[in-house]
Amino acid sequence: MKVDLQQVEEAAKELYIRALKLLPPDVKQGFDALAQRETDAGAKRMLGTMIRNIAVAEDSDNLLCQDTGIPVYNVWIGRGVEMDGVSGVALKEAIRRGCARSTREYSFRSSIVHPTTRVNEQNSTGRGIPVINIDFAEEETLVIEMIPKGSGSENNSWLRMAIPAEGVDAIKTFVVDCVLEAGGKTCPPTIVGVGVGGTADLCMHLAKVAATRPLGSRCEDAEGAKLERELSEAVNLLGVGPQGLGGDSTCFAVHVETAATHITMNPVAVNMQCHSARRARATFRPTGVEYGY
Numbered sequence: 001m002k003v004d005l006q007q008v009e010e011a012a013k014e015l016y017i018r019a020l021k022l023l024p025p026d027v028k029q030g031f032d033a034l035a036q037r038e039t040d041a042g043a044k045r046m047l048g049t050m051i052r053n054i055a056v057a058e059d060s061d062n063l064l065c066q067d068t069g070i071p072v073y074n075v076w077i078g079r080g081v082e083m084d085g086v087s088g089v090a091l092k093e094a095i096r097r098g099c100a101r102s103t104r105e106y107s108f109r110s111s112i113v114h115p116t117t118r119v120n121e122q123n124s125t126g127r128g129i130p131v132i133n134i135d136f137a138e139e140e141t142l143v144i145e146m147i148p149k150g151s152g153s154e155n156n157s158w159l160r161m162a163i164p165a166e167g168v169d170a171i172k173t174f175v176v177d178c179v180l181e182a183g184g185k186t187c188p189p190t191i192v193g194v195g196v197g198g199t200a201d202l203c204m205h206l207a208k209v210a211a212t213r214p215l216g217s218r219c220e221d222a223e224g225a226k227l228e229r230e231l232s233e234a235v236n237l238l239g240v241g242p243q244g245l246g247g248d249s250t251c252f253a254v255h256v257e258t259a260a261t262h263i264t265m266n267p268v269a270v271n272m273q274c275h276s277a278r279r280a281r282a283t284f285r286p287t288g289v290e291y292g293y
Helices: 005-021 025-037 041-059 088-106 164-186 200-211 222-235
Strands: 070-078 131-137 142-149 158-162 190-196 251-258 266-273 280-285 288-292
Touching: 005 070, 005 088, 005 142, 005 280, 005 288, 025 041, 025 251, 070 088, 088 131, 158 164, 158 200, 164 190, 164 222, 164 266, 190 200, 190 222, 200 251, 200 266, 222 251
Parallel strands: 070 131, 190 251
Antiparallel strands: 070 142, 142 280, 158 266, 190 266, 280 288
C-alpha cells in the first residue's frame, strides 16, 4: 500500500479539527454511566451540564473546549506500507504542515508559545511541537492518531522514583495522592493514566499512553489490569467529584501501562485526561482513508 505525503498532511489537518469538535463515543458512554451511578445531586447536575455542553458543541459545530491543547500525533506504520522512499523527517514535516494548516484554515486558537519568550507563532507549532510519536504495526495500514492535550490535565503530571522495598502499596498511595492534590484543576471526571516501570522517561510515556487509551480498554498485563480495578475504586472514593465540587464521579477510569524495570527501581508516573478526553484517528487502507476515534 502506497501513501504519499500530501495524504498525510491532509489527514493531520483534518484530525486536529475533528478531535477538537467531536468527543469519542466511549467517552460519551462513560458520561452516561457516571450520571446513572452518581448519588450526589449537585454532582449529577454538573455531569448533566457537561453532557449538554458536548451536544451543544456538536450541534453548533463548535469546539468542545476553548483549550486547543498541545497537539500530539501518534503514528503506526504497518507492514507493507510504502512511502516512496520518504524519510521519517519528511513524514514528520508533513504532519507539522497539516497541524499548522488546520489552525490557520479553521481559525481556532493557537495555544503554543516559546518556553521563555512566550511568543506565539499562531499556528499551533513550534520547536518540538507537534509532538510526533512513530511506531510500527503488523497490519497493512498506516494509522495516525491526534490528541489535543489540554494544559489543565497536563499541568498535573507526576513522576516518583520509588524504591522496590516500598512495593505496590507505594504505587497505589502515590496515584491516589496525585488525584487528591490535583482536585478540580484537571477538570474531572478524568481518565487517570498510570505508568509503572521502565526508566523515568519511559514511565512518563506509559502514563500518557494509558491516559489516552479508549474507555473500556484493559491493560494487557494481568497485574496492571488488577491495579486498574483497585485504583479506579479508590479514586472514586475520594469525593473530588465533577469539576472538584464533590461527588462520586472523580474519574471515568484509571488506566495502567507497565514495563519491566531495573532491580533497584520502582518508578511510577501519573498523567491525566480531563473530562473532554478528545482524540481522533485516521486509518489508511488500500481502499482509502477511514476517520474515527
